[in-house]
Amino acid sequence: MAAEGALAEVLAYLDPVGYAVAPAERGEVVAVVRCDPDAAGAEPARLAALWPLVLAARPVVPLHAGLSVPAAAAAALPAALAQARYARDAARVLGPGAGCVTAGDELSSLATLLAGVPAGVRETFAERTLGPLGDQDSSAHAILLRTLEVFLAHNCSWARTAEALHLHVNTVHYRIQRIQALTGRDLTKLDDKLDLYAALLCR
Template sequence: MASPLTIDRAPALDGEPAPVDSLSRLLGDLSATVLGGADAEELIHRLALLLGLPVTLRDEHLGVRCWAAPAVFRLDAPPALPPDVPALRQATARLGPARRSVVLAPAPAHGLARRHLLAVLVVEGAVAGYLDLAELGRPLTPTDTRVAEQAAAILSVQRLGEVRTTRAVARNHDDVLADLLRGTRPAPDLSRLAAQVGLDPTAGHVLVRCPVRAGRSPGACRGGVAGALGAALGAEPAVLAEPDAVVALVALAGDAGPAGLRTVHGLLREGMDGVAAATGIRRVVVSGPVRDVPGFPAALSETREVDGIAASLGAAAGVVPVTELSTLRLVVSGERTDVAVRFAEQCLGPLRRSDAESGGDLVETLRTYLAAGAQVRAAARVLGVHENTVRYRLGRIEHLTGLDTRRFDALLAAQLAFQVDGLATGGPR
């Protein structure tokens, strides 16, 4: 049976304490390295030279971030510290602000060939990593403990600065994005601020509005939405939390025209499961392309308006493109959607009932005829039937609904009916 991994407290290291002046010189050299602007990797290299030991900076899961060792050891990798050893996990679990270091005794059966001194990095009360000194070439001493703990404290301060800088940058990015989408500053100022945070308003974007189910916080959903959209689109977009939705700024990479827009729609459909898991609603509203600063507030307003119409119609699923509903928005508002639903039923209901009774294709024929620009020959080609068959079906449609399929106003009404029906049922529009 393998012997258990044993843990020694750091102050119990073998060896005599270093003279005060020697320890002061070590700590002074370390401080001078940091004040000279050294980053974490440079500090690790300097520490390895000062102590004459292999030194590894590990993350909170004991993975290697960077390491260094004196050339005399000729190491190709840092000395092993297997993270899956139960006793090692127990030892590191006890480290924190109150207990800053621990020494691990060798346990060859567990892959631990030598003693390791671990000093913990703490950022805002939580473990942020470990400084690992391996016993190689000479024994570990109490001086090593003092220096390792001091170095870990310095690295903790560096890491805290990085965390706070990252937060400040993120807050600044969020503020600029909010100003850009809401138009709360003059356009020249927004262009300048956007450039400072890496946004190019003229590159071609769409806004993707992801409504959030009542009872969920849009702010809490932000990360999940960004991750889901990033997985679907290949790059995580900038996102902004609104009172009832998360809005994403998605770049139209390579093609800001209709083809690029269709590509984004297709990718969003494929990623709908992830978005729905984050928001609780299986629907996103996509604006048309935006290519200048004044276009962003208008696009935000459009997505909000269309989402209101979709919600009023009971739309539960799908990608809802603003560009395909322009006419519908002119005649339907969120307060009058009941009228729109009745209109769609009066137009399409008789055709559906006829198809159900006779096994016909009147609904699909009308949809295809509209998509073909009211051209009988083109519709027949798509449907795979004779032109006379299309004409016969159009006659049946006129008889059942009263729509004169030769009149522009009737065709427009039919198109609106399909759009309302698509939103209300989640089907094609």
């Protein structure tokens, strides 16, 4: 199996204290690596640095890897595996064409956190949250969607949004009112802002 050989090859080169590599479900490969506690923090960077060489050796196979934070005891291994799988799923979104490595402690923003959510879940959340704004066949809704993106990117500033879109402030007010009516969200509320921002990231 290409993935198993690639992972074993990289780990052998990194020369950790000890490791075991084994195939798992759905074609994935799992490795448990025993590291020097003083050097554990450097392992993700070392693996990420080597990964392009692995991809170059197998250019037709997109290989993605996810790393958990170090597990302090054997009882923590199931949680570590779940975290590594989540990071791996995020890597598939962040580097879909060739492959990349994502460590669990790199999931430090909403965008990277959402990247690990299954594609079908992201799509459903975006559709339900954005409602009619997600209709790609409607030019009017596309304009409103773009206005929402710019409005949130400018921290909900009416003036800066108007400047960025070359509009009068009153036009921005009207569009935001339409967005709120179509989505049922109130952009003066933090929770609703976050829901809409997350929905845009999930598209």
